[in-house]
Amino acid sequence: MRSKILLALGAVCAGLLTWDFYRIFDMLPDEANQGAIYRIIYIHVPSAGTAFTFFTIAMLASVLYLATGKFKYDAVSAALIEVGLVFAGIVLVTGSIWARIIWGVWWAWEARLTTMLICWLTYAGYLMLRRAVEEPTQRARLSAVLSIFGFAEVVIVYKANVWWRTLHPGPVLTIRNGGGMAPGMENEIYWNMLAFVCLAVVMVMVRMRQEEIAREIDSLRRMAHSY
Amino acid sequence: MSSELRTAEAGAAVRIEPRARPRTSLLAKIWTITAKDLRSEMRTKEALNASIAFSLVILVLFSFAFDPSSDQFQEFSGGLLWLVFSFAGALVLNRSFARETQNDCLDGLLAAPIPAAALFLGKAFANFALLIAVEVVSIPVFGLFYDVHWAGQFGELALVTLLGTWALTVIGTFFSALTVNLRMRELMLPTLVYPLMIPALMAAMKLTTDLLAGTPINAENVFGLKLLAGFDFIFTLLSLVMIDTVLVG
Numbered sequence: 001m002r003s004k005i006l007l008a009l010g011a012v013c014a015g016l017l018t019w020d021f022y023r024i025f026d027m028l029p030d031e032a033n034q035g036a037i038y039r040i041i042y043i044h045v046p047s048a049g050t051a052f053t054f055f056t057i058a059m060l061a062s063v064l065y066l067a068t069g070k071f072k073y074d075a076v077s078a079a080l081i082e083v084g085l086v087f088a089g090i091v092l093v094t095g096s097i098w099a100r101i102i103w104g105v106w107w108a109w110e111a112r113l114t115t116m117l118i119c120w121l122t123y124a125g126y127l128m129l130r131r132a133v134e135e136p137t138q139r140a141r142l143s144a145v146l147s148i149f150g151f152a153e154v155v156i157v158y159k160a161n162v163w164w165r166t167l168h169p170g171p172v173l174t175i176r177n178g179g180g181m182a183p184g185m186e187n188e189i190y191w192n193m194l195a196f197v198c199l200a201v202v203m204v205m206v207r208m209r210q211e212e213i214a215r216e217i218d219s220l221r222r223m224a225h226s227y
Numbered sequence: 228m229s230s231e232l233r234t235a236e237a238g239a240a241v242r243i244e245p246r247a248r249p250r251t252s253l254l255a256k257i258w259t260i261t262a263k264d265l266r267s268e269m270r271t272k273e274a275l276n277a278s279i280a281f282s283l284v285i286l287v288l289f290s291f292a293f294d295p296s297s298d299q300f301q302e303f304s305g306g307l308l309w310l311v312f313s314f315a316g317a318l319v320l321n322r323s324f325a326r327e328t329q330n331d332c333l334d335g336l337l338a339a340p341i342p343a344a345a346l347f348l349g350k351a352f353a354n355f356a357l358l359i360a361v362e363v364v365s366i367p368v369f370g371l372f373y374d375v376h377w378a379g380q381f382g383e384l385a386l387v388t389l390l391g392t393w394a395l396t397v398i399g400t401f402f403s404a405l406t407v408n409l410r411m412r413e414l415m416l417p418t419l420v421y422p423l424m425i426p427a428l429m430a431a432m433k434l435t436t437d438l439l440a441g442t443p444i445n446a447e448n449v450f451g452l453k454l455l456a457g458f459d460f461i462f463t464l465l466s467l468v469m470i471d472t473v474l475v476g
Contacts, residue, residue, distance in 0.1 A: 066472055114429075121422040128418060132409045141476060142405055145469050149423060152461055 006205050013198035020192045028185060037101045040094050045189055046196040047090040048116075054084030054200065055123065059151035062144035071215065074140035077147055078130060079207035081123050083200050088120045115153075122150045136215065256341040260349020265356060267326075274319045275357055282315035282365040286372060295373050304375050305435030309428055311365055312358065313395055313421070319357045320399030321416055323350050324407040333407065337474060347470040351400040358392050380438045387438065390455040391431030397459065398423050401466040405473050423462075430454040 024042050031038035058080040065073035095113065096106050107113065126146050133139035251259075268275060289307055293300065327333040336346055366388075370377045377384060398420055406415045430451035437448050444452060 115426075118422050118425045122419075125419045125422060129409075129415065132411050132415050134410075137476070138408070141472060145405065145473055146419065148469065149462075149465060152465065153423060153426070 002205075002209075006202060009198060009205075010202050013195060013202055016191070016195035016198060020188065020195050023188055024192070028188060031185070034102060037098060040098045042189060042192045044091060044094040044098065046193040047087045047094065049193050050196045050200045051084045051087040051091060053197070054080040054087070054204075055119075055151060058084065058147050062147040065140060065144045071136070071140060072212075074144065075208050075211040075215075076204075077144065078211060079204045081126055081147065082207055083203045085120065085123050085127065086203075087196070087200060088116065088123070092116060092120060119150070119153055122153050126150060136218070253342075253345055256345040257349045257352065260336075260341070260346055261352040261356075264323075264350055264353035268353070268357060274322045275360060278315045278318045278357070278361045279364050281318060282311045282361055283368060285311050285314060286365065286369055290372065300373065301375075301436075301440050303436065304369075304373065304439045305437070306432040308366070308369055308435055308439075309391065309432045311369070312362055312392065313424065313428060315361050315365070316358045316392075316395050316399060317417055317420070319354055319361070320396070320403050320420075321413065323354055323400055323403040325403065325412060328407060333474075343471040343474045344467045346474070347400065347404065347466060350403075351396050351466075354400050355393060355396045358396060359389075362388060362392065375439050376441075377439060379441055380443060383444050384435065384438045387431055387434045387452070387455070390452070390459055391427060391435075393459050394427035394431070394455060394462070395424060397463050397466055398427075401462075401470065401473070404470060427455055427458045430458070 020042070024039055028039075030036050058077045061073045061077040061080065064070075065077065092113075095116075099108060100106050126143060129146055130139055130143050133142055289295075324333065327336060337343070366377055369375060399416075402416055402420045402423075406412045406419070409415050434444065434448060434451045434455075438444070442448070
């Protein structure tokens with residue numbers, strides 16, 4: 001059943017991505033001021049949305065793990081953060097490429113870029129912590145705590161735009177009271193957001209299955225040793 | 228029948244009247260831990276000496292990294308000072324819980340009738356005092372080496388230093404507890420702690436640079452002070468809530 005859902009979701013995701021990329025590269029016109037490079041927003045913004053959504057759900061899963069002690073929440077949290085980190089990496093890389101063209105530099109030590117990088121480093125630390133602890137219960141407990149601390153960081157990242165003066169473009173999406181983007185161009189961001197979330201969910205499901213299998217192998221190995 | 232009697236007698240014989248345990252307040256418990264940590268540090272001065280010596284070495288190394296007599300120096304003096312504090316502080320913080328692993332001292336502390344939050348706060352206060360001691364030595368030396376007039380805005384500088392140092396202490400002590408049983412403790416602590424400290428360090432560096440340059444706290448940079456205070460509040464609260472999970476499980 002689960003593998004059928006996975007396959008169906010994968011197929012939907014492949015279809016959506018193909019259609020979106022066809023629209024982004026072939027049907028939408030260049031932007032008046034930035035030219036072709038503006039298209040990076042269709043990768044950049046959905047990736048950021050996916051990463052932040054996943055870090056938030058991972059924090060909730062960590063709280064649930066600490067409250068219930070069920071390992072499935074630990075697996076959810078670990079898988080979400082691992083996939084979220086990949087998307088956070090995409091945000092940093094695509095942002096850098098855009099900045100090289102528009103700002104003329106690969107990197108600016110500006111508030112939102114810096115805090116996004118800090119956020120990335122914090123969650124990379126999460127993955128390192130998981131590798132450093134061998135005992136499964138202790139690993140789940142400590143990494144849940146770190147995920148909650150890391151989330152406090154994500155909140156700071158999100159608010160950084162307000163706290164520090166910033167070079168980063170302000171919100172362009174109407175749902176965040178930004179406006180300023182042509183409706184056709186803006187809608188495509190939401191479609192691609194859907195496709196990215198779909199892709200990420202597929203990745204998380206695969207990763208969770210790996211985590212469960214790994215734990216099963218681990219417990220079988222322990223059983224074998226105890227005889 | 229007789230065996231029942233014997234048991235009853237034996238039960239009566241071994242019954243121990245609960246001794247009235249002195250009821251100590253939470254503050255007294257916290258102080259006991261702080262005093263214990265400070266006392267054991269003062270007897271060996273291991274972490275303190277290493278930390279002060281290390282901060283002096285970094286201060287000397289800075290003079291090779293840039294031209295200390297240049298005008299630009301004023302623009303990053305605060306940043307350098309906080310780099311010294313955070314690097315030297317890591318030496319103190321790393322040992323905070325690690326020193327309790329010998330002879331199973333940590334198990335003893337956890338078995339003692341004090342809540343884990345009191346243990347954490349006690350250790351945090353001791354670390355805070357040690358970090359302040361390192362800073363009290365390194366700030367005048369910094370001023371002397373690099374011709375920085377630090378005493379001009381003393382009150383405000385002291386406030387920023389106290390808030391910033393508490394931020395380093397609370398994160399450092401918490402993660403010292405979190406990493407205490409890990410194989411790669413010395414590697415994991417800085418990897419986890421520095422990214423989390425950055426927002427507080429950023430604010431403290433900006434404010435200290437302004438204060439050392441003679442600019443008081445004004446409408447433009449007061450956000451840094453708010454950020455520091457907010458950071459201290461949020462992470463102190465989070466640490467107190469989570470420390471039980473980390474230490475006891």
